Each structure stands twice: as structure tokens, then as C-alpha cells.
Amino acid sequence: MMLHHSEIKIQLLKLYLERYLNVLSVSKFFGNIHLYDLFCGEGIYENNGKGSPIVILETIKNTYFANKAKGIRTDKFNCRFNDIERWKIEKLKTEITKRKLHYSDIGELEYSVTDYKVLLPGIVNEIDSFKKEKAFVFIDPYGYKDIKVANIKSLLRSNRSEVLLFLPTQFMFRFEKHGTPECLIDFIGELMPIEQWPESETGVGFIESLTEAFRNSLGNEYYVDSFIITREKNQFFCLFFFTSHIYGFDRMLDAKWKIDEEEGRGWQHVIENTLFDQVEKKANTFKFERKLIAFLRTDRTNGQIYQFTLHNGHLPNHANEILMKLQTNGQLKALKPDGTKARKSSFYINYQDYKNEPNKIRLKIN
Ligand SMILES: C[S@@+](CC[C@H](N)C(=O)[O-])C[C@H]1O[C@@H](n2cnc3c(N)ncnc32)[C@H](O)[C@@H]1O
Numbered sequence: 001m002m003l004h005h006s007e008i009k010i011q012l013l014k015l016y017l018e019r020y021l022n023v024l025s026v027s028k029f030f031g032n033i034h035l036y037d038l039f040c041g042e043g044i045y046e047n048n049g050k051g052s053p054i055v056i057l058e059t060i061k062n063t064y065f066a067n068k069a070k071g072i073r074t075d076k077f078n079c080r081f082n083d084i085e086r087w088k089i090e091k092l093k094t095e096i097t098k099r100k101l102h103y104s105d106i107g108e109l110e111y112s113v114t115d116y117k118v119l120l121p122g123i124v125n126e127i128d129s130f131k132k133e134k135a136f137v138f139i140d141p142y143g144y145k146d147i148k149v150a151n152i153k154s155l156l157r158s159n160r161s162e163v164l165l166f167l168p169t170q171f172m173f174r175f176e177k178h179g180t181p182e183c184l185i186d187f188i189g190e191l192m193p194i195e196q197w198p199e200s201e202t203g204v205g206f207i208e209s210l211t212e213a214f215r216n217s218l219g220n221e222y223y224v225d226s227f228i229i230t231r232e233k234n235q236f237f238c239l240f241f242f243t244s245h246i247y248g249f250d251r252m253l254d255a256k257w258k259i260d261e262e263e264g265r266g267w268q269h270v271i272e273n274t275l276f277d278q279v280e281k282k283a284n285t286f287k288f289e290r291k292l293i294a295f296l297r298t299d300r301t302n303g304q305i306y307q308f309t310l311h312n313g314h315l316p317n318h319a320n321e322i323l324m325k326l327q328t329n330g331q332l333k334a335l336k337p338d339g340t341k342a343r344k345s346s347f348y349i350n351y352q353d354y355k356n357e358p359n360k361i362r363l364k365i366n
Helices: 005-025 052-069 086-098 116-128 149-156 169-177 182-189 203-218 246-261 264-268 274-295 302-311 316-328 351-356
Strands: 033-037 077-082 109-112 134-139 161-167 223-228 236-243 332-335 360-366
Touching: 005 052, 005 134, 005 223, 005 236, 005 246, 033 052, 033 116, 052 077, 052 086, 052 236, 077 116, 086 109, 086 134, 116 134, 116 149, 134 149, 134 246, 149 203, 149 236, 203 223, 203 236, 223 246, 223 351, 236 246, 246 302, 246 351, 274 302, 274 316, 302 351, 302 360, 316 332
Parallel strands: 033 077, 033 134, 077 109, 134 161
Antiparallel strands: 161 236, 223 236, 332 360
């Protein structure tokens, strides 16, 4: 079945939220969670398709009752739905009541009809004041002209939030090929000097450059990756996720790689030239290998390699495979802190070791 891009977007939102809420639910520090959908839309579409606020409410309702059944302490899930169009918010309210999607036990529910730009400073202040609480922000505009990188940075700066940004990047790519419009220059210019922006051969390449630029611009404290949704040949939509929460990011990357592998094929048939997609995928792993080798020219601990792997959107098992190959070829030196040789084929690249024994071994290319 061919899915419309907005349905795939909603599936990804649901998946992200489920994973995020699951990771938080098992944490001792679980506090109230505030979910902001800043461009929420009308909730239910003419074809009965569900929009983001409905999916958010369904997901928190399921999590709330599942946690309650398991005896996990349940803090509140507070939602804020905003859209600039009043009729959409009114329709959304009616749908939520009709479908009984919300109970006051779950948390508070707030609506607003405000321009995103006006609303944002207040939300940033609210998130900055959080102590135990956490924020999840979904940004789903029609285009990118109102979205500033600085907005995303300010939403992230408290280290208590996750941001999910959906961008219809096919427009960016098209514009980029035929001369860059002012608003795109501004957008990229916030990330890097525009004259250093690499020329992209394909839409996927363009999104990779954008992800890389976000990573460089946000620095080591934040993790960034993107899901690519393809609709037609050379039409790309992209969901970026940003967080400072390394374990949450690890789980999300895991889900992303699974989707690419399993359902990924389900989406690929919308690209006429499947070979194109395969070539892109191979290149991704290849690029990471080159980066990892360059990174290992300097002595690195297992903890540092774990972080590096995630920063580059890859999984510990990708790093392990590459390290194994290097070791087999005699190119890798692996030492314990006391300087003796480490056990062969064990690299300790995972979250548990990162947390408990980040200096268990040191690796370097010979
Ligand atoms: C892509 S749609 C959102 C779809 C929604 N997230 C969903 O999943 O159903 C973008 C929405 O942003 C709203 N909008 C446009 N400009 C806005 C602004 N400056 N501030 C807030 N909302 C805006 C539009 O009314 C529209 O409903």
C-alpha cells in the first residue's frame, strides 16, 4: 500500500513519541511531560486521516494507562495545541471531545490560536524554568520560511527538551538547483557560511548536508538525525530530531535503522529508480567508516567512540563491524587503561559501558 507522505509523517511522530515516553517511563527521574504541537492543524481530515494532535493524545493516553496498569508512577502529560487558524482549533476541540481522547487525570490540555513566532518566546521561558519536567516540541509548518535555526536552539538550550521538526525539503532542493532564494540563504546562513554550503547532487545528499550542518552548528551536546520520506522521485520530506538525551537518541536511531531496513522497502517503491536509493544507502555506511578511521587517528576511549557513533547517526553495531574489520586487518590497537592489550573483538561501544565504564579500553589506528 502506498502511503501518503503525511501518513508516514504521522507514523514517525507516533513511533518517536512511543519510544521517547517508554525511555522516560523507566527512568527514576520521570517528571511531568509537556507536549507542544505548534502547528497542530485541525486534528481530523476529510478522509478521516488523523493529524498530529490526535496521534499525540492517543499515544499519551495509551502510555498513561499502560504505566498505570504496570504500577509505574505516572506523572502528568500536559498538551498545548496551537494553530494560527481559529476554525482548525475549534474543530480539533470538537473531535477530541467526541472521541473522548482526554481525561483530566492524564494532564492539562491547552489550546491557542497564535502566530508561532509570537508564541515561541513564552514557550522557551516555560521550558527554561523546568526542573524535573521535560518538553517535547513538534514543529510542522507548511514551509520553512518562518522557521529559524535560532528557534530550535532556544527550545533545546535547557537540555530538557526534544524537538521534532518536519521540513518539506523538496522545495529547498529544487530551489537550490535553480538558484537559492533569499529565505533559504537565511536558513542555511544561520547554520554555516553560505559560500561553504556544498553543492548537492541529489535530494538525499542535500538532506545529509543539512543534517551535518545542524550537527556542526549545535555542537557536541546535541544529537541530530533525520528521517527521509520520499513521495515521488526526487521529492523529499524530512523529519529532523534533536535532543541532548543520549539514551533516547540511541533508542530512536535503533528504530530509524529498523524502519529503513524493514518498512524502508515499502516506501522505496515510490522512487522509480530503486538503484538510486541503494547507492545512497551504501554510501552512508562508507562515509561513516571513513569518518571513524579519521577519528581513530587519535587515541579514543570506548565512551568517546560511542558518542561519536551516535553523533554521526550510526548504531553501535555499525561501529563494531568496522572496528572488527580493522582489527582483523591488523590496523587497530586496543589497550586497557593499564597499557596491556585488551581482549580481542570486544570494544564496549554501548550505552551501559558509556555510562558505567567509558574508559574501559582505548583504541587507535596503527
Ligand atoms: C502542515 S500543517 C500542520 C499539520 C498537522 N501537524 C497535522 O499533522 O495534521 C501546518 C499548519 O500550520 C498552521 N500555520 C500556518 N502558519 C502558522 C503560524 N505562523 N503560526 C502557527 N500556525 C501556523 C496552518 O494553519 C496549518 O494548520
